[in-house]
Amino acid sequence: MERPVVCVGALVWGPDNRVLLARTTKWRGLWGVPGGKVDWGETLEQAVVREFREETGLSLRDVRYAQTQEAVLSPEFHKPAHMVLVDFLARTDTPEVTPNEEIEAWAWVPLGEASTYPLNTFTRTLVDLALSRGEA
Secondary structure, eight states: OOOOEEEEEEEEEOTTSOEEEEEETTTTTOEEOOEEEOOTTOOHHHHHHHHHHHHHOOOOEEEEEEEEEEEESOTTSSSOOEEEEEEEEEEOSOOOOOOOTTEEEEEEEOGGGGGGSOBOHHHHHHHHHHHHTTOO
16 A cells, blocks of 8 residues: 655755755756655654755755645656655755756755746745745
């Protein structure tokens, strides 16, 4: 029997106070934030730190819970999936991204300009939340 998959992602500020957006192979050309599946025995925070390191080479600090979303058979995702998305806000001290094979493009952008990118619905919600909280 199929079950929902728990995934994590983070909106991350770099040293110049810009946030990292990425276009990956999994969201049909839409932009989002790096992240991925939580492994067995791993906390949500450990998972987001690991996924970020694997996908971008970046180390995170000041990791804070932001929100939880549910993606049920989203047409934006590359295959049928039911995901529980746990989002975080975090910082990194290094702007040099070393992308893995999932990341097609990336950009550091001011938070206020993030919504000008073609974001997936779930990242747009996260960006709007950060803006509404006055994050910088």
